Amino acid sequence: MEKPLTKVLVVDDDPALRQLLADYLNRHHYDTLLAPDSRDLEMRIERYAPDLIVLDRMLPHGDGADACRRLRQQGEDIPVILLTGKDETVDRIIGLEAGADDYLGKPFDPRELLARIEAVLRRKKGASALVKEQAVEFGPFRFDPVLRQLFKGETAIKLTGGEVNLLEALIRNPGKPLSRERLLALARDDDEGERNDRAIDIAVLRLRRAIEDDPKQPRWIQTVWGIGYRFSP
Structure with a gap:
């Protein structure tokens, strides 16, 4: 039986960007799920069990950083890469303080997002391995x-x-x-x-x-x- 594909949930209100990322990540053997905003984010996580979330900060119906903060407060440890409209220090700090694992300023090259996804997943796997070694x-x-x-x-x-x-x-x-x-x-x-x-x-x-x-x-x-x-x- 083939190993299940890694699932990435992309949350962004730009339909063109969502589709571009879906096409690109799917070509690189990811199972990409799409959402236009952060409403019902917890339900999507429960239903689809993504391995990583790409979350835009500037979203209708709620700030992406706030959504990330709520997930962390609920004990959810799924890796989150936060997309910001401005690659400025204050935006990076807000994202990291909210519990994001990484950030990426718009506009960006999909290849850089892919590299960050793979790096975050490697760190997550390594941390999980250390935890799992403990009885x-x-x-x-x-x-x-x-x-x-x-x-x-x-x-x-x-x-x-x-x-x-x-x-x-x-x-x-x-x-x-x-x-x-x-x-x-x-x-x-x-x-x-x-x-x-x-x-x-x-x-x-x-x-x-x-x-x-x-x-x-x-x-x-x-x-x-x-x-x-x-x-x-």
């Missing part, structure tokens, strides 16, 4: 991300690859409600074929049976009605 303990359990193994005391608990991915996605986002769509993206396991919402529910049920004293009244993996699930350490 996570909760109650009597210890999850070792290097071994990809869950232990209870010294006893290893048998889990499928998809269940390990799901557990890691949950424990790496403690206290944060994750939708089924987001969990589908984070827990994707190419060896297990197509997954859907029902597959996530079944995987959660299996995890609960493995780690909960009473799976019907879960302590660790809780249901967030209307959204999905969260890990409660």
Whole structure:
């Protein structure tokens, strides 16, 4: 099975620029999603689970820097490259203070945007690798991300690859409600074929049976009605 394409969400009110970037990034093997403004940005993130967001600062119905700041306040760590109309120091500072990972002043060459996207994704991957090397303990359990193994005391608990991915996605986002769509993206396991919402529910049920004293009244993996699930350490 082919590796899924990296998904980039481009948010800009200029339809010509949106299409230009979509065509260019698609040619370079990115799956590009387009939006005209920052309204419903959280919904788009939950639905499409992009790997990176290219976000214009000057948008109708809200400033892009404010939208980025809201995402960070909500605990969302998707990389953001902020597009600014002016390549001035004050705009760069505003963007970085809002939590953007990089910035690019308009007008720009699409090749430079592509280079910045790839650089940000490399930094993100490197930071994630450092975090994932650290074991996570909760109650009597210890999850070792290097071994990809869950232990209870010294006893290893048998889990499928998809269940390990799901557990890691949950424990790496403690206290944060994750939708089924987001969990589908984070827990994707190419060896297990197509997954859907029902597959996530079944995987959660299996995890609960493995780690909960009473799976019907879960302590660790809780249901967030209307959204999905969260890990409660």
